[in-house]
Amino acid sequence: MRSFVPQSRQPAIETPCIVAELLDDIDSRLSGKQGMTDANIHRIRKDCKRLRALLRLVQPALGKRVYRGTDHKVRDYAALLAHARDRTVLIDTLDRLADHYGSLLSSDALPPVRMILEEDTANANRDNKSVPEVAVMEQGLSELRDCFSRLDYSGISQDTLLDGLLASYRRGRKALAGLEAQPDDEQAHVLRRHTKYLYNQFSFLAGWNSSGLAPVVEDFHSVEDALGLVHDLSVLIATLKDSAPLRSEALRRELVISLAESRWVSQLSVCLRLARKLYKRKPGRQHNWLSRQLGVR
Secondary structure, eight states: OOOOOOOTTSOSSOHHHHHHHHHHHHHHHHHSTTOSOHHHHHHHHHHHHHHHHHHHHTHHHHOHHHHHHHHHHHHHHHHTTHHHHHHHHHHHHHHHHHHHTGGGSOTTSSHHHHHHHHHHHHHHHHTTSSSOOHHHHHHHHHHHHHHHHTOOOTTOOHHHHHHHHHHHHHHHHHHHHHHHHSOSHHHHHHHHHHHHHHHHHHHHHGGGSHHHHHHHHHHHHHHHHHHHHHHHHHHHHHHHHHOSGGGGGHHHHHHHHHHHHHHHHHHHHHHHHHHHHHTOSOHHHHHHHHHHHHTOO
16 A cells, blocks of 8 residues: 655545546446446446546636536536436335335235336337437547546645545535435435545545545445435335326335335435434534544644
């Protein structure tokens, strides 16, 4: 492991290398023989989220205008795959729900619902409504490479990284307060988004002080993962309510919706308990703690 040198002007991460690795990984997913599989779609979206987290981390050095323009391009690129990923997650979430309530359900309670959701997904894929063409994704990737190649990383230092990390932490605390005041799907999604950014940001920095930051990385991962299930349940509930084919299975649909809503409430309670511990430090105390971890004087 590289030694940690506490000099305030020395950057704690090699931003151009991280950007290159993430863009190259997207490229490998697009050019591979497997094509746009669920696994590759998931990985590309994950790479985009890490790119957006990195941009937020270095925003103080880039400036707001440059940051916003680049972030919007990455966001729009990831959005090309959003629908395809949501369709896959629907089935996975229904399976997790079945596992959770398995002992309480008859064997034929959920399979008809699952079959209809699978048919909807297959029809969407067959009609090219979900997955964009690889050529479209490759063109978008080329534009992303060009955009990132024009960024000036010379202003990045431990001081600016600390500023970026604290800004993300403040947004996370604000999102937690919003969820506590109004516990709904939208507020839970906002908290998940900011917590995921922080998880990735701490991951970028953890190599410089693993003993101090690695446990925090795990904490943020636990919370964003738990919030992920809350989000997936929300998507499942909304889809079940809007699904025309499921009208023929009205009783089963209402059963699944009831189970999903009950699971949503219990899972959100767990998320709030974990998030309160994660965001317990006020920004001033968090600043002092981060300064020690990053060696900022």
